[in-house]
Amino acid sequence: METPIIPSDTGLNELVYEPAEDSFLLLDALEQDLVKSFQGNLSEDVVNVLEVGCGSGIISTAIAKSEKLLNGRLPCVFALDVNPNACLLTEKTGEANQVATSSLHAVLFDGRHCSRNPFRVQFDIIICNPPYVPILPGENTEDENSGLLQQSWDGGPDGNRFICPFLSNVHHLLNDDGLLYMLLSTWNDPEMLVKDVALPNGLNGVEVIKRTAGRERLSVWKFQKIGLSSV
Numbered sequence: 001m002e003t004p005i006i007p008s009d010t011g012l013n014e015l016v017y018e019p020a021e022d023s024f025l026l027l028d029a030l031e032q033d034l035v036k037s038f039q040g041n042l043s044e045d046v047v048n049v050l051e052v053g054c055g056s057g058i059i060s061t062a063i064a065k066s067e068k069l070l071n072g073r074l075p076c077v078f079a080l081d082v083n084p085n086a087c088l089l090t091e092k093t094g095e096a097n098q099v100a101t102s103s104l105h106a107v108l109f110d111g112r113h114c115s116r117n118p119f120r121v122q123f124d125i126i127i128c129n130p131p132y133v134p135i136l137p138g139e140n141t142e143d144e145n146s147g148l149l150q151q152s153w154d155g156g157p158d159g160n161r162f163i164c165p166f167l168s169n170v171h172h173l174l175n176d177d178g179l180l181y182m183l184l185s186t187w188n189d190p191e192m193l194v195k196d197v198a199l200p201n202g203l204n205g206v207e208v209i210k211r212t213a214g215r216e217r218l219s220v221w222k223f224q225k226i227g228l229s230s231v
């Protein structure tokens, strides 16, 4: 999978999360796992993909260009973010990487409480690199303007303020045989999330890849609906 170029002349880059180790680990996981998951899948339907928290658009753009990983099926990607600058930059990243506008749609939307599905489809693939860093109230005010940028990493006191409601509700958005890929850190206690949050809401989770990055131990987890999963 090609790593997309993020255009640097948009005036938006400082207002949006810059791709880092977590973004690249998620790209590696998708590159490894999607080929296996779509091997032998001969459907000609479009693959509906949702990224929640698209930031610069690096992941959504890579997926929008990833027909090869999807066994020739065409992806149609919805990229959500609460930061309007991220939606704008995602559109520009798509353009800079020659993604057809029909393949990538950036939408300003809060994806944390997806207790109902506002979309007309359920998704075949959902991807999320969430805000996951434990931050105490008042701590870390790097983003003095609007707090929009801090929302990129601020996971609240235990790191799970976004992750728990999202994992509890995301099954509403996922196809019965759909795949959810989510980046987690040891700070989030992934095993606890699988057992106490995902499983009671009908999702199985397995670790796909892990890497140490400075003081963080990052991993990407694949979730599938129970009963239909081959995990």
Ligand SMILES: C[S@@+](CC[C@H](N)C(=O)[O-])C[C@H]1O[C@@H](n2cnc3c(N)ncnc32)[C@H](O)[C@@H]1O
Pocket (backbone or CB within 6 Å): 017, 018, 019, 020, 022, 023, 026, 052, 053, 054, 055, 056, 057, 058, 059, 080, 081, 082, 083, 086, 109, 110, 111, 112, 129, 130, 131, 148, 151, 152, 153, 162
């Ligand atoms: C860690 S960054 C990941 C950005 C990009 N996907 C990447 O991997 O480089 C998390 C992103 O989630 C967005 N975000 C935070 N809370 C959100 C919410 N409730 N709904 C949608 N997006 C949210 C942030 O604005 C930020 O762009």
